[in-house]
Amino acid sequence: MNDMRLTERTVNANDIKIAARKVQVFYGTTHAIKDVDVDILDKTVTAFIGPSGCGKSTFLRCINRMNDTIDICRVEGDILLDGEDIYNKKVDPVQLRARVGMVFQKPNPFPKSIYDNVAYGPKIHGQVKNKAELDEVVEASLRKAALWNEVKDRLDAPGTGLSGGQQQRLCIARAVATSPEVLLMDEPCSALDPIATAQVEELIDELRENFSVVIVTHSMQQAARVSQRTAFFHLGNLVEFGETGQIFTNPRDPRTESYITGRIG
Numbered sequence: 001m002n003d004m005r006l007t008e009r010t011v012n013a014n015d016i017k018i019a020a021r022k023v024q025v026f027y028g029t030t031h032a033i034k035d036v037d038v039d040i041l042d043k044t045v046t047a048f049i050g051p052s053g054c055g056k057s058t059f060l061r062c063i064n065r066m067n068d069t070i071d072i073c074r075v076e077g078d079i080l081l082d083g084e085d086i087y088n089k090k091v092d093p094v095q096l097r098a099r100v101g102m103v104f105q106k107p108n109p110f111p112k113s114i115y116d117n118v119a120y121g122p123k124i125h126g127q128v129k130n131k132a133e134l135d136e137v138v139e140a141s142l143r144k145a146a147l148w149n150e151v152k153d154r155l156d157a158p159g160t161g162l163s164g165g166q167q168q169r170l171c172i173a174r175a176v177a178t179s180p181e182v183l184l185m186d187e188p189c190s191a192l193d194p195i196a197t198a199q200v201e202e203l204i205d206e207l208r209e210n211f212s213v214v215i216v217t218h219s220m221q222q223a224a225r226v227s228q229r230t231a232f233f234h235l236g237n238l239v240e241f242g243e244t245g246q247i248f249t250n251p252r253d254p255r256t257e258s259y260i261t262g263r264i265g
C-alpha cells in the first residue's frame with residue numbers, strides 16, 4: 001500500500017494540509033512536546049510512532065484542539081489548517097472538530113442508540129436535509145467502519161451495549177459520518193481483532209483518496225502497511241520524519257533505529 005511515488009516528489013506547499021510550527025505543550029510544569037515542526041500532507045496517511053509517554057497522543061490532540069478540554073494543558077506555537085491558524089479566537093472548536101475528526105484509543109460511544117451515535121454529527125452540523133439522507137449517511141458510515149452487517153437489525157439499541165471492538169468501529173463510523181478533511185486516529189485498532197483491524201486499515205487506505213489521516217500506532221507493521229509518511233517521537237521531540245519506507249529501512253537517527261529494531265520502547 002506504500003506509495004513510493006511520494007519519495008520522488010518534493011513536497012509542494014499546496015499539498016500541505018496541516019502545518020505545525022514550534023509547537024510546545026505543557027501539562028503544568030511537564031514539558032510534553034518540545035518545539036515540534038510538522039507538515040501533514042493532504043491525501044496522505046501519516047503514522048506517529050514512538051515509545052509510550054513520548055507525546056504522540058498529546059501532539060495529535062493539538063491538531064483538533066482536544067487539549068483545550070484538559071485544564072492544566074497549555075499549547076504554544078502555530079498550527080495551520082489550510083493556512084488558517086486553528087488557535088485563532090475566531091475558530092469555533094466544535095466546527096473545527098467536524099473538519100478534523102478524532103478516534104480515541106478507548107472507545108467512547110455516546111449514551112445513545114447506535115443510529116444516533118452516527119447521526120449526531122451530520123445533524124448538529126446541518127449536513128443532511130431529511131431523514132432519508134440521514135439514513136443514507138448512517139448506513140454508509142457504518143459500512144465504511146465494517147460494522148453495518150453486525151448492527152443493521154438493532155440500530156435502536158444502545159451503542160454502549162456493543163462489544164469493545166464493535167464500540168470502536170462505531171466511534172470510527174461516528175468520526176467519518178461528518179466527512180472530516182482530516183481524521184486523527186489514536187491507536188484505533190488496539191481493541192480490535194485481526195479481521196476488524198484489516199477492515200479498518202482498508203478504510204484508512206480508502207480515506208486517503210480524499211482526506212488526510214494521522215494514525216498513532218505501536219505496531220510497526222501497521223505503520224508500514226497503512227502510512228506513506230512516518231514521524232518518530234522520543235521524549236517530546238520529533239526526532240525524524242520522512243517517507244515511511246525510508247524511516248523503516250534507512251533511518252537517519254540512531255534513536256529511530258533503536259526503536260524500530262526494538263532496542264528502546
Ligand SMILES: Nc1ncnc2c1ncn2[C@@H]1O[C@H](COP(=O)(O)OP(=O)(O)OP(=O)(O)O)[C@@H](O)[C@H]1O
Pocket residue numbers: 027030032050051052053054055056057058059070
Ligand atoms: N492529561 C494529562 N495530564 C498530565 N500529564 C499528561 C496528560 N496527558 C499526558 N500527560 C503527560 O504527557 C506526556 C506525553 O503523554 P502522551 O499521552 O502524549 O504520550 P503517548 O506517546 O501518547 O504515550 P502512549 O503510547 O502510552 O499512549 C507524558 O509524560 C504524560 O504523562
Ligand SMILES: [Mg+2]
Pocket residue numbers: 056057058186
Ligand atoms: Mg497515547
